[in-house]
Amino acid sequence: MTIKTLLAGCCATALYAGAASAQEVRLFSFEGYAEPEWVDAFEAETGCSVSATYTGSVDEMFARMQGSDGADFDLISIDTSLFGRYTGQGLLQPYDMSKIPNVANLLPAFQDVAEAQIDGETYGVPIAWGSLALIYDNEAFPDGVDSWEALWSAENAGHVLALDDANNNVTNAAIVLGYEDPFNLTDAQFEAVKQKLIEMKSNLISYYAGFEEGVNIWENSQARLMFSMGEFQAVELAERGFDVTYAIPKEGGIGWLDTWALSKGAQDTDCAHAYVNYYLNGTVGPTMTELKGYGNTTSESAGLDYADRLVWLAPVEDFDRRVQVWNEVKAAN
Amino acid sequence: MNAARPSPLSGLAVGAAIWAPLLALIFAPLMSFLIYGFFQVEDNQIQRTLSLETYREALTNPAYMRTFGKTVLLALQVSLACLVLGYATAYFVWRRPARWRAPLLFLLAAPLLMSYVIRIYAMRGVLGANGLLNGVLTTLGIVDEPVTAFLFNLTAVKLTLIVILLPFATLPTFIALERIPASLLQASSDLGAGAGRTFRSVVLPLSLPGATVGAMFTFVLAMGDFLAPELVGGIDGFTYGRLVFTQFGLAFNWPLGAALSALLLAVALCVVFGARAIGSARWRR
DSSP states (O other), X not given: OHHHHHHHHHHHHHHHHHHOOSSEEEEEEOTTSSOHHHHHHHHHHHOOEEEEEEOSOHHHHHHHHHHHTTTTOSEEEEEGGGHHHHHHTTOBOOOOGGGOGGGGGSOGGGTTOGGGEETTEEOEEEEEEEEEOXXXXXXXXXXXXXXXXXXXXXXXXXXXXXXXXXXXXXXXHHXXXXXXXXXXXXXXXXXXXXXXXXXXXXXXXXXXXXXXXXXXXXHHTTOXXXXXXXXXXXXXXXXXXXXXXXXXXXXXXXXXXXXEEEXXXXXXXXXXXXXXXXXXXXSHHHHHHHHHOOEESSSOXXXXXXXXXXXXXXXXSOHHHHHHHHHHHHHOO | OTTTSOOHHHHHHHHHHHHHHHIIIIIHHHHHHHHHTTOEEETTEEEOOOOXXXXXXHHHOHHHHHHHHHHHHHHHHHHHHHHHHHHHHHHHHXXXXXXXXXXXXXXXXXXXXXXXXXXXXXXXXXXXXXXXXXXXXXXXXXXXXXXXXXXXXXXXXXXXXXXXXXXXXXXXXXXXXXXXXXXXXHHHHHTTOOHHHHIIIIIHHHHHHXXXXXXXXXXXXXXXXXXXXXXXXXXXXXXXXXXXXXXXXXXXXXXXXXXXXXXXXXXXXXXXXXXXXXXXXXXXX
């Protein structure tokens, strides 16, 4: 097994090295940021080809960037709470903003996002926002679901899905427990969050990693409730014929603002800048909103009226500790 | 006699040619990961100071140990099932006329040509609430509602691993059966033994070592697997292989992952050497 893993690792490395040819931008992101609806036009217009790798979680993305010092990817999609973590490890480099004139198209709210600016340099360009809300089956819940506690309620045992991601689970449990600052937990709060997450396990069908994986498990199981990775999953479930609602429960829900960030190990920085610039051309944003349900940053997004009910992701007290807690939750009986 | 002896120098060259790639490709990576276990992680950085702290954590944390015990049990059950099913399958193929054996063996091994991930997803399609198995059961009226107990639990992991690992148990057993000289079977029958007696006294003793070795390999493979538990195991699917994977793939704690793997390696080595002892003891006669 060890040898097999090592071999797989070697092959993967060789593939990445082989894939890094000229005139290419290598994306590492969540699903929905490299759709053929605009990638084809971008490739034709600029001569840069796009290769996208999708991640299952925030944790996985960081571990892979850290493991390769960023050499495997040019652009990564990270939310605004993560810049300290990434720049602290020297995994990002600032943009040359003269190559991204389309930032002029950003809505005023996204013009100067402080978290993405460090020492006067821009490290992140906002491209999408959304939430990690609750998805429920309309048939099973004709009166709707207004509280996260439904995920813990005994009558829903065997019908719940949750994402496999340390920080989002810890933060969401802290929100459900009503903590003032879900990003700076005390020791006692950490313990309570851990217990709360362990309690949820008796209701769960499975954790899932990645948008598609969550939707696939929903299809193959008796799922009725899901701690979702984002609007896109509700869109996808509806397309597969499921009658579901995407709801921000009364306790609130996690909100995220994703940016394109430039990897320290980027190979073709011109193509990388070109892709970011293209993303803000004013048509990609609305297309993405229409297809995936995320809010975009260049035009008002119809239907996304809940921004003020979200708890926006912020830097956390100790990311390692959150990962450790999450591991203990998953290994617990 | 002297003339036939190769010069010591060429012997050395041959030795180096064999050992150098072996050292570089197998022992060096193994050593590097054993050494990683002596490092620690602080502030997302791997600290290259040597201490026993990470190994201590890996070998004493009760959650990790419980996961280890659960996984050993799982692998034992899987390998036992593979032993029985693999033997029955191999025996069936062996008893067919010679011209049928090769095509049947090919059919048995054909799944190995498919990607591992695709085979697991196929199993999900079979076991799921809307899957093939439930479709058959509901159509036949055996159950009214789709049974959800087939997927996203340890049973699903076991079923998936048994289906996927079966060829590894079948093929060594078949080879062991093939090596039994036909003259022994004839002799047994000449001396008045019936089919059952011949099987018990001749076929089984001569083929069991091969079957056991095959089962042991399925044990090692089941022990370290992390994809099947992830994709069909649901909440129960947090096996030792997943635990190790998590340290590398998600937590960026390579030292802990390496220390945890050391235990896995120790178990695998014990089993492999055990298999070797069983395998060679029989054939030396």
